[in-house]
Amino acid sequence: MxxxxxxxxxxxxxxxxxxxxxxxxxxxxxSNENPFPPLPGVVERAAAELGRMNRYPDPGVTVLGEALAARTGLSPDHFAFGTGSVSVLFALLDAWCGPGDEVVYPWRSFEAYPIAVDLPGATSVRVPLAADHRHDLPAMADAITERTKVVLVCTPNNPTGPVVAAADFDAFMERVPASVLVVVDEAYLEFVRDPAALSGAEALARYANVVVLRTFSKAYGLAGLRVGYSMARPEITEAIRKALPPFGVSDVAQAAALASLDAxxxxxxxxxxxxxxxxxxxxxxxxxxxxxxxxxxxxxxxxxxxxxxxxxxxxxxxxxxxxxxxxxxxxxxxxxxxxxxxxxxxxxx
CATH class of the missing domain: 3.90.1150.10 (Aspartate Aminotransferase, domain 1)
Incomplete structure (x- = not known):
């Protein structure tokens, strides 16, 4: 049948x-959740949005985008928002990859990576971590072929913890073709204390083919509301936005993220x-x-x-x-x- x-x-x-x-x-x-409750003012500002739940949320996440732009020196058209940074990653790979394309990433790393790669029909190219549980960036560069569309760099690496050093990343980028998108996943950025660590914001300023992923789930403690975003050149961001579902980030979540930025x-x-x-x-x-x-x-x-x-x-x-x-x-x-x-x-x- x-x-x-x-x-x-x-x-x-x-x-x-x-x-x-x-x-x-x-x-x-x-689950890498924050043990602290929401930051001061977050619950109140989020709750204030509940009275208008009959309305669709702001599809452009306008006010939050403007707030992040002011903090980073970028313009709002550099930001794409989703229900956690992982949803932005899924949209990015949908926008860039299809059958026959390859995505290079370290392994073990974030377990959503192979799922996000496989769904659009792309092929995972997993590069084993070095003996010290760090990215083996030379081996990742070696793994890039004419079929490679995206490379994922997770720093600090989930689940092992080490960061990618800025100097090592710069050496890596010298070997990456300009046509390959390099995604720097900074979900745990706020916990980094290594002065030699890669800064996604600085990488974005230096390389036109870099996308940075960040989230409010970890340090800001909004795991239950799901707010994440990417930072990239406007033309890259526009493509990511097209692949994201409309009205993904609720007004409750947007209000909570804005209140968190104020604390x-x-x-x-x-x-x-x-x-x-x-x-x-x-x-x-x-x-x-x-x-x-x-x-x-x-x-x-x-x-x-x-x-x-x-x-x-x-x-x-x-x-x-x-x-x-x-x-x-x-x-x-x-x-x-x-x-x-x-x-x-x-x-x-």
Whole structure:
């Protein structure tokens, strides 16, 4: 019997796997969520928009675009907005890629990358990370062919944590054809403390083929409202906007993002607290004998390989994120971090 069938590519695409839910949200260390509540003023300004939910949101995200433009020195036509930076990435790859095209990216990296590449029918070219869990940029440059349309650079890299150095990126860009789009994914930008790290904004100013992705989900704590954006040359941004669904970012989310931008002092205080805890957790793990890479995100990485699932079960009811190569653990409150360190110390290695 004939029946409606989806595209065959869907049979090969894994569903996105969220972190394992925990009975107590404070114990959920699997999704890189911010442990703090919304910044001051955010709930009030977001709630004020609920009374007009019978109206469509501003499709151009105009006021937020103007606010970000003022902060960055760019014009509003450099920005495209979506429900998280991942939705902007999906739209970008839809706009640029089709069957026969290739997308180069590091692996392991953000697990949505292969899904976003496969959906438009493009081909993933995964380049293994270097031994120190960083991008192997020379190998990524070697992987570029005449079929390459896009290269993805994740800094800090999710889930391993290291950043891409600015000098290394510049050397990489010398080898990238001007026709290839290079996406710098900066979802964890605010947590970076390495002075040698790549700045997406500076890369955008130097290279016409760079797109920068950012989000309000991590440092700003708006994961539940889904606001992300890209920064790129206006002609690139126009193409991304065409591939995005209309009215994607609600007025509630836009208001919350604007209020978050107004809370700079509180944001800095909270991010500094998370960074301080990250450094404490890294030092404690190393004192226990763990070989863990530097992280400039709001998580740490334990390269456990095939024992990753075993470790995740060992630390339960703390919920961490196992991958085939290791375990990612989100930085939480000091109390929860201490509970994690106690469990990590008792894991037999």
């Amino acid at each position: 004939l029946e409606p069938l989806p595209r065959q590519v869907l049979a090969t695409i894994p569903a996105y796997r969220p972190g394992r839910p925990a009975s107590d949200e404070s114990r959920k260390l699997s 700079d002092a509180e944001l800095t205080e909270r991010v500094d607290a998370i960074v301080s805890e990250r450094e404490r957790v890294l030092a404690a793990l190393r004192d226990q004998g763990w070989d863990v890479p530097d992280s400039h995100a709001n998580f740490v990485w334990l390269p456990l390989g095939e024992r990753s699932t075993e470790f995740a079960e060992h630390v339960w009811p703390l919920s961490v994120r196992p991958f085939p190569e290791g375990v990612r653990v989100t930085i939480a409150t000091p109390e929860i971090n201490d509970a994690f360190l106690d469990r990590a110390a008792s894991f037999a290695r």
